[in-house]
Structure formats: structure tokens, C-alpha cells
Amino acid sequence: MLPQRQRIVALAAALTVGLTACGAATDDSSPTPAASAPAPTEDETASPDDDGSTSTAPSEDDSMKPSPIPTPDPGGSALPTGPVPDSVLARDDVVAATEDYAERRGVDVADVTVEGFAAVTWSDGSIGCPEPGMMYTQALVPGYQLVLGVDGQLASYHAAEGKPFSYCASPVAPAQTNPST
Structure with missing residues (x-):
């Protein structure tokens, strides 16, 4: 049996290796989504969310600026698209997201289509939308992904x-x- 000091040193070394591995990229050939996202500006403020993550919120002036239209993540997985049940289309949270996207794009709500919906498990508190420099809870998070479209452009x-x-x-x-739920 190892003396207590040697056990502590061995444990510290194992933790260091494990934590270092958590931050390592698995594929250096493609940029990570966080690396391709713009850094928060002075107008953005950090605030804790209800799920334990910290996110940035744009100032009121930024809310009316057009947002870039996302594409599938660089890892190559496509957004979940396909038929969406009427019960999902009628959900208050789906209606609110549809209204938000219409406002972002400067179109009527009727011009926004629901292209897909999936019950998912997010890998951490970023719920699939990590921001550079932010820290998130490292636990699986049950949730949903909604895909909206305007003129063939998809948003997640x-x-x-x-x-x-x-x-x-x-x-x-x-x-x-x-x-499916």
C-alpha cells in the first residue's frame, strides 16, 4: 500500500491528465463551433441562467440587428428536419420562437416555416450553443431542438x-x- 503522500500525488496527476484530456480537441482538421463564433462585445453582459450556465445577453440595441443564418455544425451532423406534428406547432414555446425568428429576419410570421423538431439530450449546460470564454455545467441536459426556415435558410x-x-x-x-415526444 502506498503512503498517503504518494497516493495524493498519484491522484493529482491522474486528475490533471483527465482534465487536460477534457479540453483537447478530437479533430484538429475542423474548427470548433466555439472558435468560429464571434467574441462577446462590450455591449454584451454575462448573467447566470436558471440551468446553471452563464450566458451573454445582447443589449437592446443589438436585438434588432440581423443575425447570421446558421448552417449545420462543422462536425457534419445535419439539423433535424422533417414533418412536425400539429401538437408541436401549437406549443407556446414553438410559437414564441417562430415570432422571434420572423422579427430577426424582418418577415411576417406566416413566412416562417417549422422545418424540424426533436427531443434531444444536450451534452452540457450550453444546450448546444457554446459561447467562447463561457463555462457551463458538465452534465447531460434533456431538451429540444427546433429548426425554423425562411426562404430556404434554416435556423436552429x-x-x-x-x-x-x-x-x-x-x-x-x-x-x-x-x-419522438
Whole structure:
């Protein structure tokens, strides 16, 4: 049996290796979504969210600026598209996201189509929309991914279970897609 001091040193070394591995990229050939997202500006402020993550919120002046239209994440996974049940289309959170996207694009709500919806499990508290320099809870988060479209351009909206959808300019694929709800 190792003396206590040697056990502590061995444990510290193992933790260091494990934590270092958590931050390592698995594929150096493609940029990470966080690396391709713009850094927060002076007008953005950090605030803790209900799910334990910290996110940035744009100032009121930024809310009316057009947002870039996202594409599938660089990892190659496509956004979940396909038929969406009427029961999902009638959900208050889906209606609110549709109205938000119409405002972002400067179009009528009738011009926004719901292209897909999936119950998912997000890999962490960023709910598939990590921001550079932010820290998130490292736990699986059940939630939803909503895909909206205008004129063939798709946008991804993400939510934790029981929370409203939020627009995601640089979506990251969920840890898993769950059976239909």
C-alpha cells in the first residue's frame, strides 16, 4: 500500500491528465463551433441562467440587428428536419420562437416555416450553443431542438426541458436525439 503522500500525488496527476484530456480537441482538421463564433462585445453582459450556465445577453440595441443564418455544425451532423406534428406547432414555446425568428429576419410570421423538431439530450449546460470564454455545467441536459426556415435558410433554436427556446447562431449537435415526444 502506498503512503498517503504518494497516493495524493498519484491522484493529482491522474486528475490533471483527465482534465487536460477534457479540453483537447478530437479533430484538429475542423474548427470548433466555439472558435468560429464571434467574441462577446462590450455591449454584451454575462448573467447566470436558471440551468446553471452563464450566458451573454445582447443589449437592446443589438436585438434588432440581423443575425447570421446558421448552417449545420462543422462536425457534419445535419439539423433535424422533417414533418412536425400539429401538437408541436401549437406549443407556446414553438410559437414564441417562430415570432422571434420572423422579427430577426424582418418577415411576417406566416413566412416562417417549422422545418424540424426533436427531443434531444444536450451534452452540457450550453444546450448546444457554446459561447467562447463561457463555462457551463458538465452534465447531460434533456431538451429540444427546433429548426425554423425562411426562404430556404434554416435556423436552429435550442431549449432545455421546461425552458423557452433561444436562437443559436453556431449550433452544435446534441449528445443524442431522443424518441419522438
